[in-house]
Amino acid sequence: MRSTAALNEPGPVGIDEQLAAARAGESSAIGALVVAYQRTVYSLALRMLGARDLAEDLTQDVFMLLSENLHRIESKEHLALWLRKVTAHRAIDRLRRRSRFAMTPLDEEAQMFSTVDDGDPLFQRQLQLVLSELTPPARAVLLLRYQEDLDPAQIAQTLDMPVNTVKSHLKRSLEYMRRAFVGAAENRPQGNSS
């Protein structure tokens, strides 16, 4: 399996040193940490919240919080866990607060999905719809599994939920997606089907 987490973060050499320097107050070091992890945090925020402005706002909050809590971060692994945990929990909180007032449709303009390898646009559109229909915790589980390449135990640790709940969310979400994608394929015009 491709390791997105590995692609996402710089190699093991450097981050621990940058972390130590950032804790000592070196602004270039905290800048390096922001550069190293902004894709992870922003992508998670964007796909959780479904709108670019909300994702940028959350990304900024997360890194501001990180700069205040650097003394608590012990290692590179702890930093990655902390960033994912704070982003996911805050996104879930914001979605829950928002759902009390009104549902906001996912941002059509936002570049939510990777354009590498010339991805299937229909699949991406369908995925965007399915993601918006999942509950916030189920959405977080799915993103941590397939965006961040975490296993169920790591997801459970990140979201503070039992491993069995993570597995159950994953199973239900995949089943729901299969049904949605099969339905979409059946409705696809003949000329577009491959």
Add this chain to the structure above:
Amino acid sequence: MSENLESKLQDALRPVAPSDEFSRALLKRVTATRHSPAHLERAGRPWPRAAAWWVAAPFAASVLIAFGVQHHLQAERERALGMQARHQVIEALHVTSQKLDLAYQAVRTQSSAFVEADTGV
């Protein structure tokens, strides 16, 4: 189908980068805040809540101990006063009893003298 779906999900959900404009603004904001006076003041005191706890806990404990000692001394004083009052009451009863005895004896002596005078003994 399952592996295909999972593989398609991984491809579609590769992390995307935020806009350059946002990245620059974020870097500027985070590094600027890192050097703000409030932040430096906080950084100089990394455990303010813990430090406050270590100051407050002994203070609260000494206040409690002082209150307990004072309460104990007050109780002792009240007990001593009670004992003193009790002794005074017993003393007063004792004196009263003696006086009554004397009065009784005097009355008895006088009444014996009257009886003897009446009978002509």
